[in-house]
Amino acid sequence: MARTTGSDGERTEAAVREAAATLIARYGYEAMSMRQLAAEVGVQAAALYRYFPTKEDLLFTLMRDHMQALREAWERSRPADADPVRQLAAYVRNHIAFHIGRRHATHVSNMELRSLSPDRLTQILRMRTAYEKDLRSILRDGAEAGIFRIEDTGLTAMALIQMMTGVIVWFRPRERLSIAEVTQTYLSMTMRLVGANIGIGTGEERHVHEHAQLRA
Amino acid sequence: MARTTGSDGERTEAAVREAAATLIARYGYEAMSMRQLAAEVGVQAAALYRYFPTKEDLLFTLMRDHMQALREAWERSRPADADPVRQLAAYVRNHIAFHIGRRHATHVSNMELRSLSPDRLTQILRMRTAYEKDLRSILRDGAEAGIFRIEDTGLTAMALIQMMTGVIVWFRPRERLSIAEVTQTYLSMTMRLVGANIGIGTGEERHVHEHAQLRA
Incomplete structure (x- = not known):
């Protein structure tokens, strides 16, 4: 899995994980979209795929x-x-x-x-x-x-x-x-x-x- | 709530409930669409709304x-x-x-x-x-x-x-x-x-x- 080194990348990845857990707990995994997750974290959807290809x-x-x-x-x-x-x-x-x-x-x-x-x-x-x-x-x-x-x-x-x-x-x-x-x-x-x-x-x-x- | 009397209606409603419970258990409520549910039961989406308006x-x-x-x-x-x-x-x-x-x-x-x-x-x-x-x-x-x-x-x-x-x-x-x-x-x-x-x-x-x- 692609992983950006350096503190910015790590902070973003941590923010993605936390937001994902919250959204999935709230709506369920199938209902959560990567687009919705990106908006929640405040990044472009494409940026998510650097951390999590799928x-x-x-x-x-x-x-x-x-x-x-x-x-x-x-x-x-x-x-x-x-x-x-x-x-x-x-x-x-x-x-x-x-x-x-x-x-x-x-x-x-x-x-x-x-x-x-x-x-x-x-x-x-x-x-x-x-x-x-x-x-x-x-x-x-x-x-x-x-x-x-x-x-x-x-x-x-x-x-x-x-x-x-x-x-x-x-x-x-x-x-x-x-x-x-x-x-x-x-x-x-x-x-x-x-x-x-x-x-x-x-x-x-x-x-x-x-x-x-x-x-x- | 609208409820069709007679055995056909009751059978359909029972089928809707059973399919809904199965789909929700599998994908989660937010991810299930009424269209998907209708297809599973084999009725038109409009028919579902007679039993369950929302x-x-x-x-x-x-x-x-x-x-x-x-x-x-x-x-x-x-x-x-x-x-x-x-x-x-x-x-x-x-x-x-x-x-x-x-x-x-x-x-x-x-x-x-x-x-x-x-x-x-x-x-x-x-x-x-x-x-x-x-x-x-x-x-x-x-x-x-x-x-x-x-x-x-x-x-x-x-x-x-x-x-x-x-x-x-x-x-x-x-x-x-x-x-x-x-x-x-x-x-x-x-x-x-x-x-x-x-x-x-x-x-x-x-x-x-x-x-x-x-x-x-």
Whole structure:
């Protein structure tokens, strides 16, 4: 893909990406035209094609970069410690924080898979599967250690991811709850959902809470 | 709204709705044209306007009828018994069964709120709030009775709804799991998430399972 070096080009490309995510989230990918996008950014349509030769290149780039950034954020926040409770808590915290900060890009990533060509769809789904696989591994480790109680690792991973990503649908900063409060409640729900072996009202529960809060 | 009586008109209107839900789920509402929809159904574009004077009338009708049908399905499946565990189990079963059977309409309802006029958006959001309010009441009743353990009724309701509706994203009939198996696992996850007061591995747990299965 053509890429202009130098700060002007980089700023333009960043502006194109941001405007594209906003327009796609608002109207849908199929309804957005490159002409409309160019007008939004304040450049000629021809200039867009220097960065993104086709509209689908643009869509694919948004989705690929979103998944790469998610993956990198998770690698950075992942605890060295293999303890499944601590690993799961870090996964939940990172997933919620990442998506709350990227509403439009998340919306595009979740809604517009339908508009990717088969090869590119496969690439994005592979990145997604790799990310979700880490969650399944954590769940499996916890279940094997007798710490979690799980019927089906795959279903539990999907349920958790959809529950967490769903936060962006209703969460608005500066309303009733802070991100920290929402995250803490989702952590408690997650730990119960996976049957984390915490004696209700006992010292063990505090132990899990301390675990979960270590990275707060 | 103009409505042709008689079975031919009803069949055409039903065909229009079904094709519209499919096209919107595939391309998005803004990208779908009435001309494209007419071609899909095999009628003249002018004929569509007898049923739906504007494209937004069509979108609104799809969303309103989806919410009405969901509400009616829930009223039919709701147990007379006020027991919160039984009520919650019925809510989960109905929500999953309803949405799995209406993938396209669910997709439209979740994605295209952005394209409704303010008045109609308010109407749809009110219907949605009324449906979700029943879930919050069940959760509150259970918490007040000491049967559920919940930090925040609103957040828990949103988490459950997004987790359950999310089933349509990945569930495909005739793959690894049946609808009954998926529903059973989601029921178990739900009961743990709300901290249903079931002694793990004791007779009480069986009691909840029996409750949950009463309407299977």
